Amino acid sequence: MAMTMNGEAVLPAPRETVWAKLNDPEVLKACIPGCQSLDMASPTEFAAVAKVKVGPVSATFKGRVQLLDLDPPNGYRIQGEGEGGVAGFAKGGAKVRLEDVPEGTKLVYDVEAQIGGKLAQLGGRLINGVAKKMADEFFGNFAKAVNPENAGV
Amino acid sequence: MSNTGIGAPVRRKEDFRFITGQGRYTDDIERPGQTHAYFLRSPHAHATIKKLDVSAALATPGVVGVLTGDDLAKDGVGGLICGWMIHSKDGSPMKAGAHPALAQGKVRYVGDHVAVVIAETLAIAKDAAEKIAVDYETLAPVVDMNAATGKGAAVIHDVAPDNRVYDWHLGDKTATDAAFAKAKHVTKLDLVNNRLVPNPMETRAAIGEYDAGNDAFTLYTTSQNPHVARLVLSAFIGIAPEHKLRVIAPDVGGGFGSKIFIYAEETVCVWAAKKVGRPVKWTSDRTEAFLSDAHGRDHLTHAELALDDKGKMLAMRVHTKANLGAYLSTFSSCVPTYLYAPLLSGQYDIPAIYCEVEGIYTNTAPVDAYRGAGRPEATFVVERLVEVAAREIGQDPAAFRRKNFIRKFPHQTPVIMAYDVGDYAASLDKALDLIDYKGLGRRKRDSARKGKLRGLGFSAYIEACGIAPSAAVGSLGAGVGLWESAEVRGNPVGTVEVLTGSHSHGQGHETTFAQLVSDRLGISIDQVAIVHGDTDKVQFGMGTYGSRSGAVGMSAIAKALDKVIAKGKKVAAYALEASEGDIEFKDGRFSVAGTDKSLAFGEVALQAYIAHKFSGQELEPGLKEGAFYDPTNFTFPSGVHVCEVEIDPETGVTKIDRWVAVDDFGVVINPMIVEGQVHGGIAQGVGQALLEGAHYDASGQLVTASYMDYCMPRADDLPSFRVDHTTTPCPSNPLGIKGCGEAGAIAAPPAVINAITDALGHEDVAMPATPQAVWRAAQKAARLAAAE
Amino acid sequence: MTTVTMTVNGKSVTANVDPRTLLAQFVREHLRLTGTHVGCDTSQCGACVVHVDGRAVKSCTTLAVSCDGAAVTTIEGLANGAELHPMQAAFREHHGLQCGFCTPGMIMAAVDIVNRKGHVLDEHTIREELEGNICRCTGYHNIVKAVEAGARAMAPGAAAIAAE
Ligand code: FES
């Protein structure tokens, strides 16, 4: 079943910083909720493992993530697919665009994904809420990561 | 009528164990050394399997085996079968794609079986299944029936390049077209018969066991027909020959058709038991049941009815697309064909009928018989058409039906069936009376004053039960004969065991069958035991479905009882030193006519076994007789159900205000049990009409896979029912029984939709008529009214 | 593994269980009391209803360890020896069961309804209160009748009245 989500977040950092952090696997790993590993296969390819819980279904997703249409420092497209074993699968992509705003940088995202298996059967009605919550969590973490005051992250 | 004989509302003998928690269902059984199976299922609707690596799962501590489709192939285990051959219009045989119990290179629906993990505990098996690496290459899913046969649709089975299983027809097209050409009025409807999931409360389960010393298998399973399961597993799938395979179906928690079929999981459990050398148990969870139990219904139909200037029916024309899912399940092919089209005449005298059915593959779970099987779909077509036709020509729907009822019997319809007996007007009259049809106008006005919409809908249904004369079904493509067997064992102390091929999973056979014995032999039902559900105990049988256990199963018992009585007379003749011709049997006693010399049944039984009085004579000792009964015709239960609803147009909530059912089941053995069957059937039919619907999204994901999203009828969705009957005994079987198990589910859906459309004043309401759908329809009704 | 001790049908039991063991699993698999059934995996069918400290709970969503020290009654513990509980008797008398799979949960839920709502129950109340229990066989008609009759029979002195 299809899932779509879009939104934006304003981050307290200049566009170049945000762009750099968006391409830094260590930062992404720290920010993605449930992310257990994120290994770079090439500068634009990662192998990721993340633990996700949607209602009654919890699963460890293993997948490949690719960064496409790189347009530094304005945005890119993330494309990926993950298999969650008996929990099912998820695949899809997100367009990410960065814009300068007085407070720092505005990140606009647009997600389109397909989910299947147990996730769709039991978590279908919850998936949008969970995705939104995960996005909020990610940007909460990411905002902290790009904040120059937390330069150590 | 004795107080436990035929016609008595005897309380059920089986109830004690159920109400005290001592029922014994398959999952309650634990075998020594038992392991647990978990099936890895496809999350994709349509994909090829490029790589399947089970090594990590196999290496997990506690795992005793991981098996795949390759292992099945290596062992030469055959695929699952469909046992009814349907031929297309052009004479070509249906296109049955291979159906391996574990996928071989391709998965075809979400839930399809990819591999099985067998482990010490279910938790270990599940965890290990996570470690199976499957590389899928997804293919375009085929979900929509209309798109499935179109250009460019992906092909599900190579044998069916246009995803058509068959393109079948029945009836006289020329005569039908000619009748339509001269019709005064033609009613046309497009109908959706929504896809349902049977949902017996006990999910399927199986335990396979292998006895190496004897090279023999045992399968405990949730089956409505254990002998058929054994036959298929041995003769077609090739697990083991019949004498090396015992199938036991213990207490079964409801079936409704879904436990007739031979599925992948049961097959794998029994085969795997030998591979791992331990008993293998599998119990479906509810979501697995939604994914992999055979679903029901799922038709798209265009139907037309031709009338003359007086409102007499001239002809009917029907085109149906039937979704058969991704594989052909055990009996799926016959459901939308021979169990459907022959019922399109309903209770009406229609000179010409022509029906075309396309069976279509989609990437969804297999679709097969669900309570009523074909007959609810037919009745929905007929009774919606008839109701709408009456409305269109401005006739009272009851009067219109009465005018077109068949009155002379036997009646040969244009679609195979020869109705033997019935009195349709009697049921209708009684129903009109019980629902207070005359008061409907007043009740409608009362509702209107409260801002509510009231409507009344009829359903005059007929079904063909007592399945079925073996020669007849054989000529139509069935791979088996549909007789039933029985054995009656009189024991030396006068108790009786009846071994039957019928299977009880809620129907109360332990009581009704004992009532028959009590009635015939004049002994108490407490002295009778009904033995069923074990292929080692019962010689052979065809099982329980199609409301056949009374008409066919009990007729076999009646035949065997007749033989027991005949033998008893011979024994009594020796014991009483009289000639056999002078022995009478009545009220449980064998007596010499015109004398006071007599022996009770139990005394004769003892004589039969000690054989002192006739030793050395031609008469054999013992009192045990068997019989096979092959029906000579279908039976035709019929009746009229009337549903009255009140709709709140503000919320779209439909409340069923009253329900009247007047059924003609022929002779009734136990009215309490029969009424219970009617109640349950109506509830399932109301469920279909108002609440239930299985839904696959465009990518082939089943999004109604739990009770969160699939709406089951609950106590507060239903009213109490007024159930009554009329009786025309069935002439074709010795007991006069017609069958009652499916009537409610057949009758109910059109009654509900006819009531809702009556209330709303237009016909645009599809099933399930959820509050949302009815609210939208009420909005449309308001717009139509405003435009007038 | 965690040790849990509880009273089940009047008998004290102690067992070592995996902490994630559900009460339904515990009674079915550890105690072999298989009258308690499991009909779904989303806590919606009520086949698994048992009483914990006198109140109905769905044992499929209750952890066994959370019942440590509690008194649990399952369908097997409802009858008083050979004498059926009035609710059990009412289900038989009114044909409130067919396949029997939902029945243990129904009876346990029904007894709880009477404990909470009293002995005089109208059809509407019974239907609403049975909302958490699914029966696929009976259409509920006879279950409603059985609960109503069972409730009356559970009233103190009801047997005496019936005998008069
Ligand atoms: S098993 Fe507990 S509610 Fe269904």
Ligand code: FES
């Ligand atoms: S009696 Fe079968 S589910 Fe209730």
